[in-house]
Amino acid sequence: MIYVSVILPLLLALLLAQYMIPRILMVSVKKDLVIPSETRDKGRLRVPRLGGVSLFPVLVISAGATAALCARFDGSLLWMTENDSDFVQYMFAAAGLTTMYLLGVMDDLLGVSITSKLIIECLAALLIPLSGLWLDNLHGVLGIYELPWWIGMPLTMLTVLYISNAIPMLDDVDGLASGLAMIAFTVLGVVAFLADELVLLIFCSAMTGMLGPFFFRNVIGSRMGLRNIYLGDTGSLTIGYILSVVVIGLSRLGGRCLPEGVIMVCFGTLLIPMFDVFRVAVTRMVNHRNMFRRDNNHIHHRLMQGGMGPVQVLVFIMIITFSFVILNVVCVWFDWNLSVLLVTDVSLWLILQVVISYYKNKKRNF
Amino acid sequence: MDELQLTIYSVAIPFLLSVVLGWLFIPRVLILSHRKQLYDMPDQRKMHHTPVPRLGGITFLPILLIVVCMSLGVWVMMRMPYNSETLDDLFTRFILLFVGMMVLFLVGVVDDLIGVSYKAKFLTQIISAVLFPISGLWIHDLSGLFWINEIPTWVGILLTIFVVVYVTNAINLIDGVDGLAAGICFVSLLTLGLAAMVKGQHLFMLITFGMLGILLPFWYFNVFGHVEKEKKIFMGDTGSLTLGYLVSFLLIYMASGAGITFPREMLIIGLSTMFLPMFDIVRVVIVRVRNHCNPFLPDKNHIHHKLLRTGISSRCVMTVLVFVSLLLVLATMMGVFYHLGTTFVFLIDVLLWLVFDGTVNYYIRKNHRKRYE
Numbered sequence: 037m038i039y040v041s042v043i044l045p046l047l048l049a050l051l052l053a054q055y056m057i058p059r060i061l062m063v064s065v066k067k068d069l070v071i072p073s074e075t076r077d078k079g080r081l082r083v084p085r086l087g088g089v090s091l092f093p094v095l096v097i098s099a100g101a102t103a104a105l106c107a108r109f110d111g112s113l114l115w116m117t118e119n120d121s122d123f124v125q126y127m128f129a130a131a132g133l134t135t136m137y138l139l140g141v142m143d144d145l146l147g148v149s150i151t152s153k154l155i156i157e158c159l160a161a162l163l164i165p166l167s168g169l170w171l172d173n174l175h176g177v178l179g180i181y182e183l184p185w186w187i188g189m190p191l192t193m194l195t196v197l198y199i200s201n202a203i204p205m206l207d208d209v210d211g212l213a214s215g216l217a218m219i220a221f222t223v224l225g226v227v228a229f230l231a232d233e234l235v236l237l238i239f240c241s242a243m244t245g246m247l248g249p250f251f252f253r254n255v256i257g258s259r260m261g262l263r264n265i266y267l268g269d270t271g272s273l274t275i276g277y278i279l280s281v282v283v284i285g286l287s288r289l290g291g292r293c294l295p296e297g298v299i300m301v302c303f304g305t306l307l308i309p310m311f312d313v314f315r316v317a318v319t320r321m322v323n324h325r326n327m328f329r330r331d332n333n334h335i336h337h338r339l340m341q342g343g344m345g346p347v348q349v350l351v352f353i354m355i356i357t358f359s360f361v362i363l364n365v366v367c368v369w370f371d372w373n374l375s376v377l378l379v380t381d382v383s384l385w386l387i388l389q390v391v392i393s394y395y396k397n398k399k400r401n402f
Numbered sequence: 403m404d405e406l407q408l409t410i411y412s413v414a415i416p417f418l419l420s421v422v423l424g425w426l427f428i429p430r431v432l433i434l435s436h437r438k439q440l441y442d443m444p445d446q447r448k449m450h451h452t453p454v455p456r457l458g459g460i461t462f463l464p465i466l467l468i469v470v471c472m473s474l475g476v477w478v479m480m481r482m483p484y485n486s487e488t489l490d491d492l493f494t495r496f497i498l499l500f501v502g503m504m505v506l507f508l509v510g511v512v513d514d515l516i517g518v519s520y521k522a523k524f525l526t527q528i529i530s531a532v533l534f535p536i537s538g539l540w541i542h543d544l545s546g547l548f549w550i551n552e553i554p555t556w557v558g559i560l561l562t563i564f565v566v567v568y569v570t571n572a573i574n575l576i577d578g579v580d581g582l583a584a585g586i587c588f589v590s591l592l593t594l595g596l597a598a599m600v601k602g603q604h605l606f607m608l609i610t611f612g613m614l615g616i617l618l619p620f621w622y623f624n625v626f627g628h629v630e631k632e633k634k635i636f637m638g639d640t641g642s643l644t645l646g647y648l649v650s651f652l653l654i655y656m657a658s659g660a661g662i663t664f665p666r667e668m669l670i671i672g673l674s675t676m677f678l679p680m681f682d683i684v685r686v687v688i689v690r691v692r693n694h695c696n697p698f699l700p701d702k703n704h705i706h707h708k709l710l711r712t713g714i715s716s717r718c719v720m721t722v723l724v725f726v727s728l729l730l731v732l733a734t735m736m737g738v739f740y741h742l743g744t745t746f747v748f749l750i751d752v753l754l755w756l757v758f759d760g761t762v763n764y765y766i767r768k769n770h771r772k773r774y775e
Contacts, residue, residue, distance in 0.1 A: 056508070063515050067440060096504045104497040104537060123493075127475030131468045138427070138464055146434050167475060 041102055041234055042225070042241045048098035049245035056090040057249055061263050069145065083264045085144055087250055088271020091243075092137040095278070099242040103235060121168050126235060128167035129281045132160040136200070136277045140270030160277065161196035165189035169284055175296045177374045192284060199283070200276030202309040204269055205316075209336045209346050211254035213267050214247040215354050217275045220305035221247070223361055224282050227301060231293050236282050243278060255350065279306065297368035300377055304364035308335065308357050311385050335392070342395035356388065409599060412473070412607040420469045420615030427461045428623050428635060436632050440515060454634050456514050458620055459641020462613070463507045466648070467500060469612040477604070491538065492605060498537040499651050502530035503644050506570070510640030523639075524567070530647060531566035535559040539658055545666040547744045562654055565673075569653065570646035572679035575686075576723075577642045579706040579716045581625040584617050584637065585724040587645050590675035591617070593731050594652050597671065601664055606652065613648060625717065649676065667738040670747055674734035678705070678727045681755045705762070712765040713772075726758055 063069070064084040139156045142148050148156075164170070170192040174180040183191070206213040225240030250267060258264035267275070283306065287299040303310070312335045320327055332341075339349045360381065367377045435441065435455030509526045512518055534540060540562040544550040553561070577583035595610035620637065627633035637645070653676070657669035673680075682705045690697045709719040730751055737747035 059512060063512060066516050067438065069438060093504050093508055097501050100497045100501040100504075104494045104501070107497075108491075108494045108537065121479075124475045124479045127471040127478070131471040131475070134464050134467045134471075142430060142434070145438060146430075167479070 038229070038232070038234065038237070041106055041238050042229070044105070045098045045102045045238050045242035046245035048101065049094050049242040050248050052094045052097060053090055053246040054249040056094065057087065057253060057265060060084070060086055060090055061265060065263075083266050085266040085268035086270070087265040088140060088144070088267040088269070088274060091246060091267075091271055091274045092133065094246045095133075095239070095242055095274075098245070099238045102238050102242070106234060106238075122235070125164075125167045125169045125285070128163040129169075129277075132163040133274065133277050133281075135160040136273045137270060140268070140273040143269040143273075157197055157200060157273075158193070161193045161200070164196050164281060164284065165192040169281070169288070171195070171284060171287060173288070173290070175290050175299050175374060177299065177378055179375055195284065196277065196280040198310065198313070199280040199306060200273055202306070202313040203276040203279070204272035205313060205334050206309055206336075207267055207272055208334070209349055210258060210264065211251050211350050212336060212353060213272060213275070214251040214254060215350060216309065216357055217279065218244055218247045218251060219354065219357055219361065220279060221282075223305045223365075224279075224286060224302060227286050227294065227298060228282070231286065231289050233286070233289070236285055239278060239282060243275070247275075255347070295368055295371070297372070297374050297377070300374055301361070301364050301368055304361055304381070305357070307360050307381060307385070308353060311382075315389070338392050338396055341399065342392055343399050360384075405602065408604055409602070409607070412477075412604040413595075413599070413611050415476075416469045416473045416608050416612035417615040419472065420465050420612045421618055423465045423468065424461060424616045424619035427465060428458060428619055431455070431457050431461060432623070432632060432635055435635075454629060454636055456636035456638035457511075457640070458624065458635040459514070459637040459639070459644060460507070460511060461620065462616055462637075462641055462644050463500075463503050465616050466503075466609070466612055469615070470496075470608055473608050473612070474605070477608075495537045495539055495655065496605075496609075498533045499648070502533045502651075503647050505530050506643040506647050507640055510638065510643045514638040514640055523643075527567045527570055527643070528563065531563040531570075531650075534562050534566060534651070534654060539654060541565070541654060541657055541669065543666065543669075545657075545669050545744055547670060547748060549745060565654060566647070566650040568680060568683070569650040569676050570643055572676060572683050573646035573649065574639060574642040575683060575704060576679040576706065577637060578704060579710070579719050579723075580634075581621050581717075582706055582720045582723055583642055583645070584621045584624060585720055586676075586678060586727050587649060588614065588617050588621070589724060589727050589731065590649055591652070593675050594649075594656065594672060597656065597664065597668065603664075606656070609648070610652065613645075625720070665738075667744060670744050671731070671734055671738060674731050674747075674751055675727065677730050677751055677755065678723065681752070685759070705759075708762050708766060711769065712762060713769040730754060 061084060064086050069084060069086060135156060139148065139153065139160075143153065165188070170185070170188045171183060172185075172188050173182055203213060203217070206216055221240045221243045225237055225244060228237040228240055250265070250271075253262055253265060283302040286294070287302050290296050290298040316331075316333050317327060319333055320331070325331070336349045336353065339352060340346070344352065363384075364377065364381070367380070368374075432455060435457050440455055440457055441453035505526055509518060509523060513523065540555070540558040541553070542558055543552055573583050573587065576586060591610045591614050595607055595614065598604075598606035598610060620635070620641075623633060623635045624637070627635060653669075653672040656664045656672050685705075686701075686703050687697045689703055690701065695701065706716075706719050706723065709722060710716065714722070733750055733754055734747055737750055738744075742750075
């Protein structure tokens with residue numbers, strides 16, 4: 037049954053997304069929902085940013101059908117009889133995800149002010165710790181172990197907010213958001229498989245499956261004459277929310293049915309966007325600029341200023357992410373101290389930044 | 403917690419939550435449709451002549467999902483009583499309900515925006531209807547309707563698919579006058595919700611009262627919204643398909659008696675809430691076949707078109723039809739209460755409806771003659 041719960045949502049989501057993308061394109065072109073290209077992507081065809089609209093329905097259909105089949109044929113595989121706290125968590129997460137989806141659709145089509153966007157995101161993020169899914173143990177990262185609820189719950193909420201807002205910045209380069217999210221969901225899916233967490237596994241494989249067609253269309257399809265499509269805010273908010281739920285859910289299992297350091301593996305998949313948003317925020321704060329206005333200071337902008345093409349940027353960032361994941365997995369496997377691992381990650385990342393800055397300045401000085 | 407508190411919780415919380423969410427969300431959909439010009443272009447068959455957005459139905463599914471998930475989650479979190487042995491079955495059914503609704507939602511949105519052929523719509527309705535038997539939910543027992551009781555599995559499954567497609571289409575087709583489909587569904591959901599309340603089925607109450615709560619603000623904007631002030635909205639195909647699917651789910655769940663405690667006559671009571679649109683489809687199809695028209699192509703022969711031809715206003719049409727629907731439900735309930743036998747009750751309903759149709763025909767002729775003179 038566990039193989040069914042990998043393959044069925046993957047295929048179902050892949051087919052549904054592949055079927056829906058041309059329809060979304062048709063609707064958005066016919067109804068003129070193509071967002072006019074602004075300063076950020078000059079010289080391109082006007083690309084609809086509504087691809088993310090398909091993610092939530094496809095997730096509901098593919099993951100829902102699989103979960104229902106699993107529950108029908110072998111109820112013990114899910115959570116019901118002995119453990120109802122999981123049930124509460126998934127219910128609350130579904131409500132929060134719907135909220136995020138609605139917010140994203142409104143933001144893509146109409147634009148939502150930053151204040152109301154933050155308020156709604158906070159409400160959706162608050163549902164996660166309230167359902168009992170909060171980081172109660174850091175397993176020795178920075179020497180911290182058990183957390184009391186009044187630190188753990190706000191921390192969880194901030195993590196959800198942070199991840200949900202870190203994903204949209206990736207949506208500037210073709211295929212970057214879908215590619216990174218696919219890597220993250222694949223790794224998390226393997227972790228969920230090892231932990232026998234059937235529902236999270238279904239989520240992960242459904243997300244991997246439905247992002248495949250987007251990745252293909254963004255990277256290869258748009259060069260073969262197919263019309264390109266972006267995920268938009270809907271997509272990034274949805275992906276970010278699901279990612280944070282899965283990451284937090286799996287991190288809590290460390291020490292129970294997974295090795296202690298699984299928290300670093302889970303967060304390691306999101307290392308690049310998380311660190312990069314942090315760096316950008318610090319830079320903006322130091323330069324006394326508006327925290328929320330978009331600028332050209334993200335890692336992919338810097339790489340492009342350093343002389344890389346969009347495809348090179350995509351491949352480079354994916355390789356970096358992949359090597360960070362491998363590093364974290366290996367170190368957790370050999371039972372390193374997690375603080376040391378974190379410091380290693382940060383220092384490797386800093387070295388990377390220095391190298392990028394070097395190439396950027398070299399290019400500028402020519 | 404005692405029974406009363408549980409009942410109050412499962413009625414008030416979903417109802418209030420979805421009223422608030424609907425009140426917040428529907429104006430946004432209005433702004434969105436007007437700014438992005440997502441209109442239903444006026445054509446021959448439709449009743450209106452200024453562009454009115456028909457995306458009101460896209461609010462139903464997300465709000466229902468939020469409300470049901472939240473109230474169910476809080477329910478389990480607060481350790482309120484539930485039967486953990488049937489929870490797997492319930493879970494399967496409710497998840498598949500949302501899966502089917504989501505399929506119809508997607509088709510409906512595409513239909514509202516750029517149009518879908520009736521074949522594709524029909525196919526998706528059948529696909530979503532098949533999800534019911536898959537989740538172990540079909541009509542086992544006709545409870546004495548036409549003197550049939552137990553029916554074989556495959557007949558029950560086919561009948562279930564037929565009923566789902568029938569009810570979904572019935573609501574889709576009755577949605578021609580402001581507030582009519584919402585009003586009839588309101589009566590239907592209220593009846594089913596009260597039946598669930600009497601039998602203490604809290605999960606049903608969560609769903610029915612959640613949906614009632616969304617219909618209320620929608621109905622307000624639908625009926626009382628001013629076209630000129632850009633406050634009017636239609637539910638469109640998205641709304642009628644998802645609403646019809648939800649109603650047929652509740653009907654069949656209550657009728658199938660799968661381990662729950664509804665009386666055997668629940669099938670006829672539930673169906674009677676939908677008799678008005680269902681009988682009307684039969685009449686329309688008969689008329690179309692007699693006139694050698696394609697029975698799937700739209701025309702102006704539905705009951706609300708006929709009532710408009712008697713010369714009353716569209717709001718009056720809505721009131722009359724909702725009242726007649728309520729009357730049919732009450733007649734059925736009285737019949738069941740006095741143990742008249744299901745077939746007999748059904749015949750009474752058909753008779754009432756024929757009388758109503760005859761009255762309408764009489765007034766049409768009268769109005770026609772008056773205009774002619």
